[in-house]
Amino acid sequence: MDKRTTAAEISAELRDGMTLGIGGWGSRRKPMALVREILRSPVRDLTVVSYGGPEVGLLCAAGKVRKVIYGFVSLDSIPLEPQFRKARQSGSIEAVELDEGMLQWGLYAATLRLPFLPTRAGLGSDVMTLQPWLRTVRSPYEDGEELLAVPAMPLDVAIVHMNRADAKGNSQFLGPDFFFDDLFLGAAKRRFVSCEKLVPTEELTREGSFLTLRIHRGMVDGVVETPRGAHFTECPPDYGRDEAFQSEYAKASRDPEAWKSFEQRYLALDSEDEYQRAVAARAGAEAR
């Protein structure tokens, strides 16, 4: 089945109040082109589940977010995500802050259609007191140990960004880390992949070993080619993080006037093409 679609069609899947899972990790291989499409849409009150990077900050800044489920939100080379901090410190979003491993467990439980998975991660910490809805479970075996029951975290929609994919949705990562992208797709009702380059199926194993094929077409409902679609996060080996752009984003976040002009230059645009042109123009100006 040909599952090629557009960023606009993927974004249109989202309704107010839905839960959106976003693949990648920090400022690494994030589906930013799809996020930018969501920023342009009227959707709001999203619950975002993520190993958070700038996509969380941008969605918060645009008023799209009601709740974030996360273990951290970071730009990696800049440890604290500025727009997410702003949203947290103004009290405008609900925060479900968990241990990183709990996030994996919740997505995995949803993937396996289990109500929960047990762990020790979180016990004794303020994860338990700040999220009083979390429950523990006692081992039914001789040991009788009490464990944290991480609830399944089902998603309405999941979006991930890959290096390569074919028209049917078979997808490939070529960088060093796959992160938890299969679990985001596994936990979601509707599952979408953006990729750097759409290729014929037979090319997939030419560029990387079979070990890079962790997402097959049965896990994907729609696929779209978005060249440089992870910008400004890294997407190795296709490109590294745009550190200059990222630091401009972070700097602009500190000052309302600067943020207004950042928004105008890069966010208040009608299309991804215009965004990529603005980024190219910026890089050109910097080179001169």
Added chain:
Amino acid sequence: MTSATRAEVCAVAIADAFRDDGEILVSPIGNLPQIGARLAKLSFAPDLLLTDGVAFLVADVQPLGAPAGKGVVEGYMPYRSVFDTVWSGRRHVMMGASQIDRYGNQNISCIGEFQKPKAQLLGMRGAPGNTMSHPTSYWIPNHSTQVFVPKVDVVSGVGYDRAAKLGPLGSRFHEIRRVVSNLGVFDFETPDHSMRLRSVHPGSSVEEIREQTGFALVVPEDVPETRAPSDEELRLIRERIDPKGLRDREIRSS
């Protein structure tokens, strides 16, 4: 060899925290912990597993700040395997702490009220799971009453009092091994596991440490001085591990 700087004393104290770890994954977070772990691996703890900070275990020791991908890859450690390793217990992490209290509760989540914090910090990250699963140590480059507080605003990493409430079964993998600051070395080897001054860095003093600590430390009658780096350790730090001197950006020479 010129005498050791404070940063170099700290690096050696950090290395000593990893001394008897054997063949487990060591995750040193921050420049000084990186230097300490690499020093341990090059000298007295050669079996330690170290990553390049991306997704690979590297067999050799690269200088700090070398581009990733230079080392000899001996294994694959993507994030998916990191959590498996954490929960298996075969790991020792050294994290930072924005706040730490006398029982080793650590905060990297936020300052102030959680619902509307004065300052959002990193978030829980892996601190809850780390502390419940395997030895955890802390590196604190700015020892002050701001950091060493009577009560942390949020418990990210679990301390001994919180762990004790989980009972002997629930807390059996919990261990806060060591706290190294720019002033001294601390552990929890006391009857109630409250923080004890283990050694004082040359140039600091018990008085200074007490002044900069926001709770009553356990201070033994005789507190030794933190050991000085050997000439060989200084050579490894200066020439092999940190030729660019990144350690001095974290800790001023004294």
